Amino acid sequence: MTVANESIDDRTSPWRFSIAPMMDWTDIHCRYLHRLTTRRARLYTEMVTSAAIVFGDRGRLLGHDEFEHPLAVQLGGSDPAQLAAAARICADFGYDEINLNCGCPSDRVQSGAFGACLMREPGLVGDCVAAMKAVFDGPVTVKCRIGVDDQEPAEALWAMAGAIAAAGADALVVHARKAWLAGLSPKENRDVPPLDYPLVYSLKRDFPTLPIALNGGLRGIDDALAALAHVDGAMLGRAAYQEPGSLLSVDPAIFGAEAPFGSQFDIIEAYVPYIEKRLAGGARLADMTRHMLGFFTGMPGARAYRRHLATEAVKRGAGVDVLRAAVAHVTRGALAA
Numbered sequence: 001m002t003v004a005n006e007s008i009d010d011r012t013s014p015w016r017f018s019i020a021p022m023m024d025w026t027d028i029h030c031r032y033l034h035r036l037t038t039r040r041a042r043l044y045t046e047m048v049t050s051a052a053i054v055f056g057d058r059g060r061l062l063g064h065d066e067f068e069h070p071l072a073v074q075l076g077g078s079d080p081a082q083l084a085a086a087a088r089i090c091a092d093f094g095y096d097e098i099n100l101n102c103g104c105p106s107d108r109v110q111s112g113a114f115g116a117c118l119m120r121e122p123g124l125v126g127d128c129v130a131a132m133k134a135v136f137d138g139p140v141t142v143k144c145r146i147g148v149d150d151q152e153p154a155e156a157l158w159a160m161a162g163a164i165a166a167a168g169a170d171a172l173v174v175h176a177r178k179a180w181l182a183g184l185s186p187k188e189n190r191d192v193p194p195l196d197y198p199l200v201y202s203l204k205r206d207f208p209t210l211p212i213a214l215n216g217g218l219r220g221i222d223d224a225l226a227a228l229a230h231v232d233g234a235m236l237g238r239a240a241y242q243e244p245g246s247l248l249s250v251d252p253a254i255f256g257a258e259a260p261f262g263s264q265f266d267i268i269e270a271y272v273p274y275i276e277k278r279l280a281g282g283a284r285l286a287d288m289t290r291h292m293l294g295f296f297t298g299m300p301g302a303r304a305y306r307r308h309l310a311t312e313a314v315k316r317g318a319g320v321d322v323l324r325a326a327v328a329h330v331t332r333g334a335l336a337a
Helices: 003-008 028-036 050-055 058-062 081-093 105-113 115-120 124-133 153-166 198-206 220-229 240-242 244-255 264-280 285-292 301-313 320-327
Strands: 015-021 042-049 071-076 097-100 139-146 171-174 214-217 233-236
Touching: 015 171, 015 244, 028 081, 028 171, 028 233, 028 244, 028 264, 028 285, 042 050, 042 097, 050 071, 058 081, 058 124, 058 214, 071 081, 081 097, 081 124, 097 115, 097 124, 105 264, 115 124, 115 139, 115 153, 115 240, 115 320, 124 139, 124 153, 124 320, 153 198, 171 233, 220 233, 233 240, 240 244, 264 285, 264 320, 285 320, 301 320
Parallel strands: 015 042, 015 233, 042 071, 071 097, 097 139, 139 171, 171 214, 214 233
Antiparallel strands: none
């Protein structure tokens, strides 16, 4: 077995399994819920721009619950000095990692010349990493695509990995698709460009000392385990969000540790005190239950559960009784897949 494979088999790696940063999805409520399902997975915030952190409401943008750790903040930006200023602020908020977004293809990031646009400027990305490393004691990582538009992935991805490794980056997460900045919407960019896992596995062979995690199209724990035979980490996105109950198998299957709870029903009961606390602070029930709609996918009563939450949780004054009424539609006894 090579040195690279020994690092891949290390269950203590911070990036062995993580849940992807997803705009409008992985907010504070979502992350708290996901932490109830797995104690070991690394969680990521939604992308926050460096400008918003430096000039905006930092408490609202960066606030989190201590229970969420290990927790990384994903930053968007392309100005090394401003990213360094944002990194200092993130350090004060106690984040365990800073991740630089070099993969988002939305119009917003294109107009700001960051996100996937940075695939064209690996040297600048290296400068951004070095600037953040200078002021942040924890890991600084990068999440990227395999290329954009007409780039040759075998050139673009290697250039990115080389630049950030030279700058001292602690890990690289690769969404194994190109991003087409012209012609495809952000939603289409999550599905239409073909996946190329072998390319990422080849990158790992050429950069054996740089921790590399695979993202994109992984459908569940079995896919994550298959990826871990080749790279250091697996990052699930939509699969984790759409079927959060499946995350109960993360700790046993990925880390060889005991699951924190026995079933989705147990998790929901553990989530109730958090919901009550947030409701008392002015949050709406739907702010939290929208992350739970896929909890019982494939189980008898799941459709009625989703329908009840979708129609009742949005109403003024809705409380935990609405959630419990929704759960009552589900047949108990079936555990998470």
